[in-house]
Amino acid sequence: MRDLSQRLSTTLSYAFALLLGAALAAWILPPEMLVPRAGAGFAPQGDAAQHAIAQRYFIGDAWRWPPLLAANILPPDGLNIAFSDGIPLLALPIKALRTVLPDGFHGIGLWYAIAWALQPVAAVWCLRGTGERRLLPAVAIALAASAMPAFINRYGHAALTGHFTLLVALGLYLRLVRASSVAMWAMSVVTAVATLLIHPYLAAMVLALLGAVPATLLLRGDRRWIGAAAALAACAGAVGGTMAAFGYLGAQGDGGFGDFALNLLSPVWPYRSWLLGAFAAQEIDATGHGGWEGYNWLGLGLAAGIVAVAVLVPRQVLGVLRRHAGLALVLAGLTAIAVSFRVGLGDAVVLDLGKPPGFLEQFRASGRFFWPVGLAMLVGTVALLARIPRIGVPLVLALGIVQFADAQPNRQAMRDWAQVREPWTVDAPALRRLLAEAGSVSVFPTWPCVPKPDTFGDHARQLQVLSLAAERPVPANTMYVARWRGERPRCDDAAALARPVAPGEVRIILPGARQAAMAAMPPANCTEVGDLLACRGR
Structure with missing residues (x-):
């Protein structure tokens, strides 16, 4: 009878978590975002446009080596879609199924739904790794995990909503320090590699959490740390091998470690809190780059839960820290x-340690690295509170409900963003007609050459033209990338504009390049298309 009760509790826990995540995804995301098609009457915006363009070009290209290469954009080298945050883990199966999917389909909207559905499920699985297997604490952590502000607030960047991978890694840690197994370490390898194919930042965090296994065992004096260290090396090796095979190695970005850092007040700064938001009108920032990347408000439910744990069970907290010292480190x-x-505190930098080591420059948005910390606090707080006799379960339910309610402004902000239908600022119908007959499209200024006074104007126009070209996709000469191999792309538009327009090429001149184009190109075969100039080869 007890086994039946436990199985029922397990089934109901996961069912509630999955239904919660699916219901939230359905409420937030409109159908046209989940199943995008060519010919949309509205323009994709910002990073979401970049990600969709990358996926569409990759899906529409032939299979190549390395597997993530799209040769139909950024000639002669092509584009590795990982460098434009194209979520390779999802793009690869979509490409395999492209013949049965709608024209112009991409998986960026679908990824949001996957992330939202899996976030509470992964939280329940992680909590069960602490030994807490009852239904009501599972309901509480599902509610709270789906309402973590740092998770919800990533809606502008699809790949980085994959916080469920961090909960899976934390759950693996909890199980591996208790009883290692080949199967569990094999799951760890798969998790680390799969997370890399979502986003490298998340993969670095997953490896760090898995690295806590041998560290904790070593600090406990448990000789199993040697085997755990070997298994961790296998995980790191699998990630490194995947990076080599899939073309990640040698990538670099703009640098600037710490430009988008965690402010010391950020975890307690209640921006977009339903109950306390009046005290914080915007993100806290000391670096002058805005506080979005460092946004890590813990949520009112979790913050109150941490206080309750510290007051009610301080000895148990110290005991957990001792038993899991490697994870704490x-x-x-x-x-x-x-x-x-x-180091920022409020609106001031209170400590400047100078230039960081070169390898840290890969992590310009360093504030993201607090995400596993917030999730570990959540799991630990729920597990500790739930064990308090008589009042523990009501307390964790209150935590989950308050956390969920407090996150409503963040959820609403994401829903509003998903519902926005920005009009095209370019003449989409005319450009679609031109592109339908084009063998290739060249857009000027190219991404490295967008003039600084009009960065957002021409940058946005460029993304819109590329969004239209990607619907087929028409081979294109430029793309906005987050990382690149070798030196940063240089501006060489002058030489490219001086070349005659090739047969089948459509050359799209944005306002920022019009003067240079008119000086370098004969005006024949060029027509006005709204604010743009379209030139065709003979």
């Missing part, structure tokens, strides 16, 4: 990386 290290070498 890893989380402290991730926090230090998130804070960066320029």
Whole structure:
């Protein structure tokens, strides 16, 4: 009878979590975002446009090596879609199924639904790794995890909503320090590699959490740490091998470690809190780059839960920290990386440690590294509170409900964003007609050459033209990338504009390049298309 009750509790826990995540995804995301098609009457915006363009070009290209290469954009080298945050883990199966999918389909909207559905499920699985298997604490953590502000607030960047991978990694840690197994470490390898194919930032965090396994065992004096260290090396090796095979190695970005760091007040700064938001009109920032990347408000439910744990069971907290000392050290290290070498407190930098080591320059948005810390706090707080006799379960339910309610402004902000239907600022019908007959499209200024006074104007126009070209997709000469291999792309538009327009080429001149184009190109075969100039080869 007890086994039946436990199985029922397990089934109901996961069912509630999955239904919660699916219901939230359905409420937030409109159908046309989940199943996009060519010919949309509205323009994709910002990073979401970049990600969709990358996926569409990749899906529409032939299979190549390395597997993530799209050769139909950024000639002669092509584009590795990982460098434009194209979520390879989802793009690869979509490409395999492209013949049965709608024209112009991409998986960026679908990924949001996957992330929202899996977030509470992964939280329940992680909590069960602590030994807490009852239904009501599972309901509480499902509610709270779906309402973590740092998770919800990533809606502008699809790949980075994959916080469920961090909960899976934390759940693996909890199981591996208790009883290692080949199967569990194999799952860890798969998790680490799959997370890399979502986003490298998340993969670095997953490896850090898995690295806490041998660290904790070593600090406990448990000789199993040697085997755990070997298994961790296998995980890291699998990630490194995947990076080599899939073309990640040698990538670099703009640098600037700490530009987008964690402010020391960020975890308690209640921006977009339903109950306390009046005290914080915007993100807290000391670096001058805005506080969005460092946004890590814990949520009112979790913040209150941490206070309750500290007051009601302080000895148990110290005991957990001793038993999981390796994890505590890893989380402290991730926090230090998130804070960066320029330590912000409120609107001031209170400590500047100077230039960081070169390898840290890969992590310009360092504030993200606090995400596993917040999730670990959530799991630990729920597990500890739930064990308090008589009042524990009501307390964790209150935590989950308050956390869920407090996150409503964040959920609404994401829903509003998903419902926006921005009009095209370019003449989409005319450009679609031109592109339907084109063998290739060249857009000027190219991404490295967008003039600074009009960065957002021409940058947005460029993304819109590429969004239209990607619907087929028409081979294109430029793309906005987050990372690149070798030196940063240089501006060489003058030489490219001086070349005659090739047969089948459509050359689209944005306002920022019109003067240079008129000086370098004969005006024949060029027509006005709204604010743009379209030139065709003979």
